[in-house]
Amino acid sequence: xxxxILDAATLGDDVSLKGLAALGDLALFDxxxxxxxxxxxxxxxxxxxxxxxxxxQLLEAAPSLKLICVAATGTDNIDIATARRLGIAVxxxxxxxxxxxxxxxxxxxxxxxxxxxxxxxxxxxGAYTASGLFTWTGMPFDELSGQHWGxxxxxxxxxxxxxxxxxxxxxxxxxxxxxxxxxxxxxRLSLEALLAQSDIISLHAPLTEQSRGLIGEHELSLCRPxxxxxxxxxxxxxDEDALVRALESGLIASAGLDVYSREPLPLDSPLLRxxxxxxxxxxxxxxxxxxxxxxxxxxxxxxxxxxxxxxxxLNRVD
Numbered sequence: 001x002x003x004x005i006l007d008a009a010t011l012g013d014d015v016s017l018k019g020l021a022a023l024g025d026l027a028l029f030d031x032x033x034x035x036x037x038x039x040x041x042x043x044x045x046x047x048x049x050x051x052x053x054x055x056x057q058l059l060e061a062a063p064s065l066k067l068i069c070v071a072a073t074g075t076d077n078i079d080i081a082t083a084r085r086l087g088i089a090v091x092x093x094x095x096x097x098x099x100x101x102x103x104x105x106x107x108x109x110x111x112x113x114x115x116x117x118x119x120x121x122x123x124x125x126g127a128y129t130a131s132g133l134f135t136w137t138g139m140p141f142d143e144l145s146g147q148h149w150g151x152x153x154x155x156x157x158x159x160x161x162x163x164x165x166x167x168x169x170x171x172x173x174x175x176x177x178x179x180x181x182x183x184x185x186x187x188r189l190s191l192e193a194l195l196a197q198s199d200i201i202s203l204h205a206p207l208t209e210q211s212r213g214l215i216g217e218h219e220l221s222l223c224r225p226x227x228x229x230x231x232x233x234x235x236x237x238x239d240e241d242a243l244v245r246a247l248e249s250g251l252i253a254s255a256g257l258d259v260y261s262r263e264p265l266p267l268d269s270p271l272l273r274x275x276x277x278x279x280x281x282x283x284x285x286x287x288x289x290x291x292x293x294x295x296x297x298x299x300x301x302x303x304x305x306x307x308x309x310x311x312x313x314l315n316r317v318d
Contacts, residue, residue, distance in 0.1 A: 001025065002064070003305070004044040006032040006052040011071065015295045019302035020048075023309070041065070046305060049077065051263075056082040067308050069301045072288075073097065074206055074234065091314045093300035095156050097288035102160045104287035105202055105232050108256040112228060112281055114141045145169025150198030152191070152214070153177055153205030153233060154184055161202060162186055173197070177205035177214055177237075195222040200230070207234035215239065220246040227252045232287045235260040244270045247279045256281040 001024035005011070009030040020026055024046070032040045032052050041047060041062045047054065050071040059065065059082045068078060070092040083090050111117075118139050122128050128136060149170040151158045162172045162185070172186045175194045191214070195201065201223070205211055215229070216239040223229070229252055231238050240261055246252050257271065263285055265271065274280050307314055 001045045002027060002043055003046040003048065004040060005029065005048040005071075006037070006040055007050050007071075010050040011298060012289070012291075012294055014291055015298050017298060019299055020305070023302065023305050048301060051077055053077045054083075055079050059083060059086055059088065067091070067305065069093075069304055071297055071301060076207060089308060089314055091304045091308075093297050093304070096296040096300050097290075097293045098156050098160055100290035100293035101157050101204070101232055101287045102164060103290070104258065104283070105161055105204075105230060106164055108230055108232075108258070108281055108283070109144070109200060109202070109228070112254050112256060113144055115139060143169075144200075147171070147199040148173070148197050149200040149202070150174065150189070150194040151186075152194070152201065152203045152237075154180070154182075154186075154188075155204065155206075157232075158202075158204040159184070161204060165200075170200070177211040178208070179210075191219065192222055195219055195227075196224070198227060199224065200228050202230040203233045203237050205233050205237060207236045212236045213239055215243070217242040217245070220251050223252045225250060225253065228254045228256070230256040232258045235263065241270055244274050244280075248275050254279045254281070256283075258283045258287045259285050 003020060003024045004027045006029055008028040017026065029040050037052065038058060038061055041058060043064050044062065045064050046067045046069060047065060048069045048071055054068060054077065056079050059079060065088055068083060068088060068090045070078065070090065073092055073094055075090060075092055078090055080090060119136070122136055145168060147170050149165040149172050151162055151172065151174040154162070154174045154176060158174065162174065165172050173189045173194055174184060174186055175189050175191045181188070189197070203215070205214070214237045220242055243255060247255060257280070271280060271282060304314060
């Protein structure tokens, strides 16, 4: 059995693939550009992909393919309907990245709330020593305790962020990008009410046709002028042009993005030309990728393949 990883570079070189290699002939491709993707898929029984798109034409040209393991939670890069028609099982690994994404969310929020980089430079430059004072109040910051943290998307990640925000003393509310009405420990608001009331807004929702462009010019106009917006789910949820305009005009105070509508971020993106870069914290789609998270992902895919071989029930997404 041939197991092919189409974008192995996204897994890093510090995780063990022994669990996958023990299950068949493992072929690794760091990347799979579209012009050579069909060649990489040829003769594969199992394909592993993170972001490589597997469309109808490609799936129909892979007669040996029986299982697709998505090296992620989201599966919008797979033509699920064609896979179902061809009898190809599609499975993902749910929950593997939750601790990593929650930690990165907190890192971004805390970084902008306290700006430790400026404080570090104040000490390193010698200005602190030269002041003769034991402290520095030249960079005032606000406590998170008492602030309203609005969460868009109350899945496993959103729920964990809510618990962390509560522990920090924040008041938490949430809204669903899909219209879910289930009971949670925190109050559910409409999107409009959440945006109008929140000091901190973080997005943890999947990208669907319903949620695409969820945060645009109108939604940003509802926010408080001191609000901070963070997107750690999918870039397509936020209109990036509208976000830049909102930051530059003072509709909101700052934002942090780990995901983008085009990845990697193109050099002509308006996000890189904002008039005050201090208002925008950008990280390279890394929230999911702690070492532990990536190893859980690989181990989870190996478990999915073993279950498929044994005829056991799969965590199917189709």
